[in-house]
Amino acid sequence: MTKSSLEDFCEDIVGKAQRGLQLSDQVLADLADITISDLIKIKTGAFNEETVRKLAGPLFLGEEALVSAGNNAWAPRQQEPLEGLHSFTTDYHDMTVNAYLIWDPETSEAAAFDTGSKCDPILQFAEQKSLEIKQIFLTHSHGDHIQDLDKLKNSTNAKVYASDKEPVPGTELFAEGSTFKIGRLSVETMLTWGHSIGGMTFNILGLGSPIAIVGDSLFAGSMGGGRVSYPDALKNNREKILVLPDETIVCPGHGPQTTVAEEKQHNPFFPELNRQ
Numbered sequence: 648m649t650k651s652s653l654e655d656f657c658e659d660i661v662g663k664a665q666r667g668l669q670l671s672d673q674v675l676a677d678l679a680d681i682t683i684s685d686l687i688k689i690k691t692g693a694f695n696e697e698t699v700r701k702l703a704g705p706l707f708l709g710e711e712a713l714v715s716a717g718n719n720a721w722a723p724r725q726q727e728p729l730e731g732l733h734s735f736t737t738d739y740h741d742m743t744v745n746a747y748l749i750w751d752p753e754t755s756e757a758a759a760f761d762t763g764s765k766c767d768p769i770l771q772f773a774e775q776k777s778l779e780i781k782q783i784f785l786t787h788s789h790g791d792h793i794q795d796l797d798k799l800k801n802s803t804n805a806k807v808y809a810s811d812k813e814p815v816p817g818t819e820l821f822a823e824g825s826t827f828k829i830g831r832l833s834v835e836t837m838l839t840w841g842h843s844i845g846g847m848t849f850n851i852l853g854l855g856s857p858i859a860i861v862g863d864s865l866f867a868g869s870m871g872g873g874r875v876s877y878p879d880a881l882k883n884n885r886e887k888i889l890v891l892p893d894e895t896i897v898c899p900g901h902g903p904q905t906t907v908a909e910e911k912q913h914n915p916f917f918p919e920l921n922r923q
């Protein structure tokens with residue numbers, strides 16, 4: 648896997664942590680004992696290992712994991728195809744966004760998680776596999792994730808569910824702890840807010856591996872920006888997602904799939920979990 652396949656580079660991670668901690672360039676440079684010019688270089692993509700090592704402590708980031716990100720030395724293992732899970736990556740402005748389809752292979756009942764910028768690939772896949780999309784779950788309401796909701800809803804007549812903390816017009820709201828069924832599969836919901844006010848993670852049990860569809864709460868080797876609350880985004884990832892079984896397949900809203908085990912080892916935002 649190449650550098651470009653990860654959602655965030657070293658400079659993105661440094662920027663998210665700095666903004667999250669509300670540190671000015673001057674304060675951060677002083678804490679790290681580097682110059683502002685050195686800091687700017689890092690934040691504009693010019694990796695320097697010595698500087699990054701000095702930044703890790705004041706930003707509460709894992710030093711080795713951050714250096715590894717700067718050296719493009721790590722990416723999650725490519726997941727084996729799993730019957731019952733498929734991802735759809737669509738373009739949105741200068742980035743890409745992921746949506747997912749989960750289905751019970753026995754009953755062919757399916758649920759979509761977000762829509763991405765275009766839902767046609769989801770509809771085509773469902774038709775090819777003779778899946779019936781009965782439910783649409785939204786991880787959060789940011790435009791890139793729900794851009795094609797009207798079309799997906801109208802094409803499937805599926806019920807649409809959104810977080811009660813982050814309502815979306817035309818949806819049914821659910822609270823953290825709600826459970827759903829997709830055929831024989833079970834879906835449990837966890838509030839993993841911080842990137843958005845009501846961001847939800849869906850834990851799916853009943854396929855070959857447990858699956859967590861996390862929206863922008865957590866990325867492979869990074870996390871969504873803590874736009875609403877960086878401390879709570881960290882806390883929710885730490886206490887709700889990264890305590891799931893190691894083999895749990897993590898399906899983020901951007902970038903590649905990963906696992907809880909790999910994130911505990913390599914995600915620089917959780918240095919207390921990193922085992923290098």
Ligand SMILES: [Fe+2]
Pocket residue numbers: 787789842843863871
């Ligand atoms: Fe988002």
